Amino acid sequence: MTTDKIQALLTRRSVVARDLCEPGPNQNELDTILKCAHRVPDHGKIGPWRFIIFQGEARLAFGQELEKIFAEENPDATDKALEFENERFIRAPIVVGVIYSPQEHPKVPEWEQQLSTGAVCQNILNAAHFLGYSAQWLTEWYAFNDRVNNVLGLQAQEQVAGFIYIGSTKEKPSERNRPDLTERILHWQP
Numbered sequence: 001m002t003t004d005k006i007q008a009l010l011t012r013r014s015v016v017a018r019d020l021c022e023p024g025p026n027q028n029e030l031d032t033i034l035k036c037a038h039r040v041p042d043h044g045k046i047g048p049w050r051f052i053i054f055q056g057e058a059r060l061a062f063g064q065e066l067e068k069i070f071a072e073e074n075p076d077a078t079d080k081a082l083e084f085e086n087e088r089f090i091r092a093p094i095v096v097g098v099i100y101s102p103q104e105h106p107k108v109p110e111w112e113q114q115l116s117t118g119a120v121c122q123n124i125l126n127a128a129h130f131l132g133y134s135a136q137w138l139t140e141w142y143a144f145n146d147r148v149n150n151v152l153g154l155q156a157q158e159q160v161a162g163f164i165y166i167g168s169t170k171e172k173p174s175e176r177n178r179p180d181l182t183e184r185i186l187h188w189q190p
């Protein structure tokens with residue numbers, strides 16, 4: 001027998017950003033999603049993450065920055081490709097940028113701080129799903145670009161963990177192929 005909570009976890013699927021539409025979470029719901037995101041296991045209580053929210057007109061303004069950088073780095077880009085960059089962030093009503101912000105710690109290696117930040121991203125996906133929204137965790141080229149990091153005000157040690165696009169969807173996504181779970185399980189014996 002599965003509980004509703006387990007069923008919700010078992011049925012969560014990402015929805016590609018271009019298929020997300022209005023409405024997105026309202027302010028209360030967004031606050032709830034971020035509270036859930038912030039509540040992850042965190043060795044050393046470091047909290048090595050922060051959030052950048054893209055909403056409303058700011059999404060297009062950021063798209064203009066992406067288009068400018070993309071055009072300069074790809075002089076042969078077509079008008080269509082540039083338009084796509086311009087409109088990237090209006091694919092969803094809300095995009096949450098999760099910024100990995102590690103700190104030096106005598107006992108907690110960076111790897112563990114990365115794991116916590118991954119859990120933050122997953123909690124956003126789950127919280128959005130539980131509230132009835134769909135989402136997709138993307139990085140794409142602009143999560144790995146120094147000039148974009150500069151526009152976002154990232155410090156040298158910081159890195160984008162993901163841009164989580166959140167919105168509604170008209171069609172329920174179908175299940176995708178997944179690795180065979182049984183092949184991934186080993187019952188350890190001496």
Ligand SMILES: Cc1cc2nc3c(=O)[nH]c(=O)nc-3n(C[C@H](O)[C@H](O)[C@H](O)COP(=O)(O)O)c2cc1C
Pocket residue numbers: 012013014015136137138139140141161162176
């Ligand atoms: C860190 C990370 C970055 C990702 N970046 C991309 C990406 O740039 N483009 C993409 O198509 N999918 C990307 N994905 C995959 C999707 O978020 C998602 O896993 C996939 O669409 C199906 O997942 P589902 O099992 O949640 O439905 C990324 C996933 C992770 C964990």
